[in-house]
Amino acid sequence: METQIRPIRAEDLTALVVLAQQTYRAAYGHEMDSAALSWHLETYLSRSRLHEMMQHDVFLLAEQGAQLIGYVQFGATQPTDPPADEVEIRRLYVLPVAQNQGLGSRLMKAALAHPQVQAAGRAVLGVWHTNTAAQRFYARFGFVQIGEQPYLTQAGDIAGVDLLLCRRQIQD
Numbered sequence: 001m002e003t004q005i006r007p008i009r010a011e012d013l014t015a016l017v018v019l020a021q022q023t024y025r026a027a028y029g030h031e032m033d034s035a036a037l038s039w040h041l042e043t044y045l046s047r048s049r050l051h052e053m054m055q056h057d058v059f060l061l062a063e064q065g066a067q068l069i070g071y072v073q074f075g076a077t078q079p080t081d082p083p084a085d086e087v088e089i090r091r092l093y094v095l096p097v098a099q100n101q102g103l104g105s106r107l108m109k110a111a112l113a114h115p116q117v118q119a120a121g122r123a124v125l126g127v128w129h130t131n132t133a134a135q136r137f138y139a140r141f142g143f144v145q146i147g148e149q150p151y152l153t154q155a156g157d158i159a160g161v162d163l164l165l166c167r168r169q170i171q172d
């Protein structure tokens with residue numbers, strides 16, 4: 001069945017919550033205890049949080065038939081003075097059953113071709129330090145590491161680091 005990539009609509013919120021939580025759980029659930037996982041889902045991927053993010057971020061969905069199977073989310077980085085000439089690719093997730101078939105690459109290409117990303121001088125993202133498959137994937141798109149950022153648990157402990165990657169848009 002053909003997979004379509006399209007912008008999100010307001011009525012996709014319920015399906016997005018399911019997809020975002022399911023893909024996060026599949027990617028990182030085995031590395032966390034259930035309390036830490038629940039806290040992350042509630043803090044970052046709850047219905048209200050995703051609804052709020054939909055107001056300012058771009059979400060592109062991969063849809064097969066009536067089912068969402070992947071998504072990419074991007075938007076402006078935290079406001080700085082002067083404003084940074086960059087966009088942040090905040091999330092890129094594909095359901096495990098649909099991985100390794102080129103869908104992640106299609107979502108990334110769609111994001112990089114988006115006018116908001118094209119208009120920015122660079123794209124940045126964070127990738128979990130143990131996620132070598134995603135690091136390989138991003139390197140293929142020209143992302144290079146520029147730093148790292150600690151991930152804090154609910155208790156404020158450092159659970160690991162996100163590698164900060166950057167891609168200059170000049171190479172398009």
Ligand SMILES: CC(C)(COP(=O)(O)OP(=O)(O)OC[C@H]1O[C@@H](n2cnc3c(N)ncnc32)[C@H](O)[C@@H]1OP(=O)(O)O)[C@@H](O)C(=O)NCCC(=O)NCCS
Nearest residue numbers: 027092093094098099100101102103104105131134136137
């Ligand atoms: C990272 C992620 C988004 C990549 O999506 P994907 O759909 O698997 O990506 P692709 O299929 O385009 O490319 C991945 C692999 O498939 C290969 N591939 C690409 N097109 C292919 C195709 N048509 N057929 C078979 N294999 C293909 C790539 O060479 C790559 O191989 P690798 O193992 O050597 O890296 C996905 O694996 C994912 O959701 N992971 C969990 C969440 C995550 O880590 N997100 C990013 C961190 S924030």
